[in-house]
Amino acid sequence: MGEIIEEKRTDLGKVVGREGTGKTEEDAVGNRCSHAQRYDPEKIQVEIQVFLNSRRQRDTPQRGLKGHTFGGNKVRGLIPSPLLLLLPNTNMASSSTIPLSSSISIFKTPSLQFLRRPTTSVSFNTLTSNATLSSVPSAIATPTSSILTQQPFQGLTLEDVDNHHQFGDERQPDTTPLHELDISKLSLPSSLVQALQKRGITSLFPIQRAVLLPALEGRDIIARAKTGTGKTLAFGIPILKGLTDDDEQSSHRRHGRLPKALVLAPTRELAKQVEKEIQESAPYLKTVCVYGGVSYVTQQSALSRGVDVVVGTPGRIIDLVNGDSLKLSEVQYLVLDEADQMLAVGFEEDVEVILDKVPSQRQTMLFSATMPGWVKKLSRKYLKTPLTIDLVGEQEEKLAEGIKLYALSATATSKRIVLSDLITVYAKGGKTIVFTKTKKDADEVSLALTSSIASEALHGDISQHQRERTLNGFRQGKFTVLVATDVAARGLDIPNVDLVIHYELPNDAETFVHRSGRTGRAGKEGTAILMYTSSQRRTVRSLEHDVGCKFDFISPPAMEEILESSAEQVVATLNRVHPESVEFFTATAEKLVEEQGARALAAALAQMSGFSRPPSCRSLINHEQGWITLQLTRDSDTSGRLFSARSVTGFLSDVYSPAADEVGKIHLIADERIKGAVFDLPEEIAKELLKKELPSGNTISKTTKLPPLQDDEPASDFYGKFSDRDRSNRRGSNSRDQRGFKSSRGWEGGQDTDDEFGRGGRNFRSGNNRSRMGKNSGDDWLIGGGRSNRFSSSNRGGHGGACFNCGQPGHRASDCRNKRNFF
Numbered sequence: 175m176g177e178i179i180e181e182k183r184t185d186l187g188k189v190v191g192r193e194g195t196g197k198t199e200e201d202a203v204g205n206r207c208s209h210a211q212r213y214d215p216e217k218i219q220v221e222i223q224v225f226l227n228s229r230r231q232r233d234t235p236q237r238g239l240k241g242h243t244f245g246g247n248k249v250r251g252l253i254p255s256p257l258l259l260l261l262p263n264t265n266m267a268s269s270s271t272i273p274l275s276s277s278i279s280i281f282k283t284p285s286l287q288f289l290r291r292p293t294t295s296v297s298f299n300t301l302t303s304n305a306t307l308s309s310v311p312s313a314i315a316t317p318t319s320s321i322l323t324q325q326p327f328q329g330l331t332l333e334d335v336d337n338h339h340q341f342g343d344e345r346q347p348d349t350t351p352l353h354e355l356d357i358s359k360l361s362l363p364s365s366l367v368q369a370l371q372k373r374g375i376t377s378l379f380p381i382q383r384a385v386l387l388p389a390l391e392g393r394d395i396i397a398r399a400k401t402g403t404g405k406t407l408a409f410g411i412p413i414l415k416g417l418t419d420d421d422e423q424s425s426h427r428r429h430g431r432l433p434k435a436l437v438l439a440p441t442r443e444l445a446k447q448v449e450k451e452i453q454e455s456a457p458y459l460k461t462v463c464v465y466g467g468v469s470y471v472t473q474q475s476a477l478s479r480g481v482d483v484v485v486g487t488p489g490r491i492i493d494l495v496n497g498d499s500l501k502l503s504e505v506q507y508l509v510l511d512e513a514d515q516m517l518a519v520g521f522e523e524d525v526e527v528i529l530d531k532v533p534s535q536r537q538t539m540l541f542s543a544t545m546p547g548w549v550k551k552l553s554r555k556y557l558k559t560p561l562t563i564d565l566v567g568e569q570e571e572k573l574a575e576g577i578k579l580y581a582l583s584a585t586a587t588s589k590r591i592v593l594s595d596l597i598t599v600y601a602k603g604g605k606t607i608v609f610t611k612t613k614k615d616a617d618e619v620s621l622a623l624t625s626s627i628a629s630e631a632l633h634g635d636i637s638q639h640q641r642e643r644t645l646n647g648f649r650q651g652k653f654t655v656l657v658a659t660d661v662a663a664r665g666l667d668i669p670n671v672d673l674v675i676h677y678e679l680p681n682d683a684e685t686f687v688h689r690s691g692r693t694g695r696a697g698k699e700g701t702a703i704l705m706y707t708s709s710q711r712r713t714v715r716s717l718e719h720d721v722g723c724k725f726d727f728i729s730p731p732a733m734e735e736i737l738e739s740s741a742e743q744v745v746a747t748l749n750r751v752h753p754e755s756v757e758f759f760t761a762t763a764e765k766l767v768e769e770q771g772a773r774a775l776a777a778a779l780a781q782m783s784g785f786s787r788p789p790s791c792r793s794l795i796n797h798e799q800g801w802i803t804l805q806l807t808r809d810s811d812t813s814g815r816l817f818s819a820r821s822v823t824g825f826l827s828d829v830y831s832p833a834a835d836e837v838g839k840i841h842l843i844a845d846e847r848i849k850g851a852v853f854d855l856p857e858e859i860a861k862e863l864l865k866k867e868l869p870s871g872n873t874i875s876k877t878t879k880l881p882p883l884q885d886d887e888p889a890s891d892f893y894g895k896f897s898d899r900d901r902s903n904r905r906g907s908n909s910r911d912q913r914g915f916k917s918s919r920g921w922e923g924g925q926d927t928d929d930e931f932g933r934g935g936r937n938f939r940s941g942n943n944r945s946r947m948g949k950n951s952g953d954d955w956l957i958g959g960g961r962s963n964r965f966s967s968s969n970r971g972g973h974g975g976a977c978f979n980c981g982q983p984g985h986r987a988s989d990c991r992n993k994r995n996f997f
C-alpha cells in the first residue's frame with residue numbers, strides 16, 4: 175500500500191452521509207447502504223472498520239471474506255479481530271486513495287450475517303498521510319455512529335493481513351509502525367498545533383481520535399476511556415479548535431469577555447490540572463481555574479479581565495455565578511469531567527444547577543468512568559442525542575496496558591516493615607504513590623518512611639496551599655514518595671510515577687483501577703503492588719475477577735535485591751555530585767584505591783546505602799529482623815498423625831527444646847499434598863536447630879521464598895471498607911454493576927472515604943464527612959513514642975529521608991520549621 179497521496183489537509187469537520195440515504199452505519203451492515211465522505215478538494219484514503227463487540231463475535235473466524243469480490247471491489251484486507259474492510263468504489267489494486275466523491279459501500283456478506291445489529295457498529299476513518307492497513311487507529315467515531323469498544327490493533331502490520339497479494343502488489347509488506355493521526359494534518363489552527371507540538375503532543379491518542387470528528391461536528395458526547403489515556407485533550411482539542419478559530423477571526427480580544435467554554439471537575443486538583451493542560455495547549459487563550467478553599471478575590475479579578483475557558487469545581491462556580499462574578503450566558507461548550515465522581519463527592523445538585531444556567535444552545539461532553547443512574551439521568555435531561563464513545567466497554571481488563579501488577583501478602587505489622595523495601599526495589603529511585611485508606615494512615619506512613627526515604631502526605635486535612643506545594647514538589651521530583659488517601663487517585667496526572675502501592679485494599683474495584691492508573695500513563699510502563707493480609711486473600715481474587723486482571727504474587731524483596739537496588743540508586747546519585755566537590759576528594763580517593771582497590775569504593779557504597787553494618791537476617795513471615803524462617807517438611811508416610819501447628823512444636827521440642835520455646839508463628843503449607851509448615855526462629859537458635867540430626871522422613875531448611883500458606887485468620891471477601899455487617903448485604907457474585915465492573919460487592923455504597931480532600935465545594939459540606947473520621951482502620955502502626963526500631967532494612971540512616979527543605983533528617987519538608995524555602 176506504499177505511497178499514498180499528496181499530504182494535503184482535509185477538513186475533518188465535513189464528514190457527511192451521502193445525500194438522500196438517511197442511513198446510519200449500523201443500517202449499513204447487511205443493508206447495502208452507502209456513504210460518501212467529502213473532503214473537497216482532497217483525495218482521501220478511507221478505512222471502514224466493523225467493530226465486533228461480543229467476545230463470541232470477535233472469536234468467530236472471519237473466513238469467507240478473503241478475496242471476495244463485492245460489486246467489483248475487492249476486499250482490501252482482513253484483519254482477524256476486529257474485522258476490517260476497505261471497500262471504496264475504486265480500484266484498490268492501483269491506488270489506496272479514492273476520489274473525493276466516491277461512495278463507500280458495506281455489503282451484506284456471508285460472514286457479516288451473524289452480526290447482530292445492536293452489538294455492531296461501523297466507523298470511518300480518514301487518513302491523509304502515508305498510512306497502511308497496519309495503521310488502523312484503534313477507535314474512530316463518526317458523527318453518526320457510536321464506538322462501543324476499543325480494539326487492540328497495536329502491533330499489527332501488513333504481515334498480519336494475509337491477502338494483500340490480491341492487489342497485484344509485489345512490494346514487500348509495509349511494516350510501518352502503528353500510525354497515529356498526526357496533529358499537523360488535521361486542519362487544526364497552526365497556533366494550536368504549535369502549542370501542542372511544543373508539549374510533545376504530535377499525534378492523537380485513541381480516545382482523542384474517537385472524539386475529534388463528532389465533537390467538531392458539534393455532537394453531544396458521552397465518553398469513557400481507561401486511565402491516563404488522554405481524555406482531557408479528547409475534549410480539549412475540539413473545543414480549543416473552535417475557540418482558536420473564533421479568536422483568529424475576531425480583530426481583538428475584548429477585555430471582560432465572557433467564557434465560551436466551561437469545564438466542571440469534581441476536585442480542585444483535577445480542575446487545576448485540566449486548566450493547566452488547556453492553558454498550555456492554547457496559551458494565547460485565557461483560562462481561569464476556580465475552586466473552593468482559596469480566596470475569591472483573585473478568581474473574581476481574573477474573570478473580570480475577560481476569559482475564554484473556565485475550569486472549576488461546581489461549588490465555587492455556583493458561588494461565583496451567584497455573586498455575579500461569573501456569567502455563563504455565552505457558554506458554547508460545556509464539559510463534565512469525571513461525572514460519576516461528581517456524584518461521589520456530593521456535587522450532583524450543584525451540577526444540575528449549573529446545567530440549568532448555561533445556554534441550551536451549546537455542545538455538552540460528558541466523561542465518566544461509570545454510568546450510575548444519576549449520570550444517565552443527566553445525559554437524558556441535558557444532552558442532545560449524545561454519541562457514546564466507550565473505549566473500555568465490556569473488556570475484561572479495565573487497567574491501562576503497561577501496568578504490571580503484583581500482590582504481596584503481609585500482616586498489618588509487617589506491611590510497614592516491608593514498605594520501604596518494596597519502594598527501594600520496585601521504584602528504583604523513581605516516583606512512588608502509596609495509597610492508604612485514612613488520613614491518619616497517610617500521615618503515619620509518610621512520617622515513618624521519612625527516616626529512610628523523602629516522603630510527604632496528601633489528604634484532605636492538609637491545607638490547600640500545602641497540598642499544592644506538595645504536589646508541585648512531587649511533580650518536580652523534589653521528593654519521591656507521596657502517601658495519599660484515595661481522593662488523590664482520581665484524575666491526577668503526575669508524569670512518570672513508576673510505582674503505585676496499595677498499602678490498604680481499595681474500597682472497590684473501581685478505586686483500584688483509579689489508584690493503579692496513576693502509573694502507566696500516556697502509554698508508559700508502571701508497576702502497582704497490592705498489599706493484603708492473609709484474611710483478605712479472597713478479596714484479592716475477587717479483585718482479579720472484577721477488574722479482569724491477574725496479579726503476580728510476590729514475596730517481600732530478598733536482602734540481596736534490596737542491597738542491589740540500593741547500590742544502583744546510590745550510584746545514580748553519584749552522577750549528581752558537583753564536579754568541583756569531586757575535585758576536593760580526588761586525591762584521597764586515589765590514595766584509597768591504590769591501597770585497597772575496589773574495596774574502598776564498595777565500602778563507600780555500603781555506607782551511602784545505609785548498610786555500614788551487615789544486614790541482619792529477616793523473617794519472611796513478618797519481616798522482623800533477627801529472625802529466620804525455616805520450613806519443616808515431613809514425608810507423608812512417616813506419620814499418620816494429623817499435621818498441625820501443635821505437632822510442629824512437639825517435633826521441635828523433641829529435636830531441640832529451645833526451638834520449641836522460642837518459635838514464632840507457625841503456618842501450615844497450603845498444598846495439602848505436602849506435609850509441611852514454615853515457622854520463625856531467632857537467628858542463633860535457628861542455626862543450632864539446623865545442625866541437629868532429625869528423625870528420618872523429616873527435613874528442615876532455611877526458606878528463601880514462602881510457599882502459599884493456609885489461612886490462619888477467617889477469610890474475608892470484602893474490599894477495604896466493608897465490615898462483617900455490610901457483608902450480609904452483598905449482591906450475588908456474578909452481578910455486573912452499572913459501572914461495568916463484575917461486582918460481588920455493594921459498589922454503590924462505596925464512596926465513603928473519610929477524606930473530603932479536594933472536593934472544592936463550599937465549606938458547609940465538610941461537616942458531613944467529619945462524623946466519619948473516627949473510623950480509622952485498625953492498623954497497628956505505632957507512631958510517635960512507640961514506633962518500632964525494626965522499621966525496615968531501610969531504617970538505616972542511608973542516603974534518603976532528609977528533609978529537602980533544610981537537609982536535616984527525621985522530618986518531612988511539610989513539617990519543617992524553616993518554611994521559608996519550602997519547595
Ligand SMILES: Nc1ncnc2c1ncn2[C@@H]1O[C@H](COP(=O)(O)OP(=O)(O)OP(=O)(O)O)[C@@H](O)[C@H]1O
Nearest residue numbers: 375377378379401402403404405406407665667696
Ligand atoms: N496525544 C498525546 N500525545 C502525548 N501525550 C498526551 C497526548 N494526549 C494526552 N497526553 C498526555 O497524557 C497524560 C494523560 O492524559 P490525561 O490526564 O488527559 O488522561 P486521562 O485519561 O484524563 O486520565 P485519568 O482517567 O487518570 O484522569 C497527560 O500528561 C497528557 O498531557
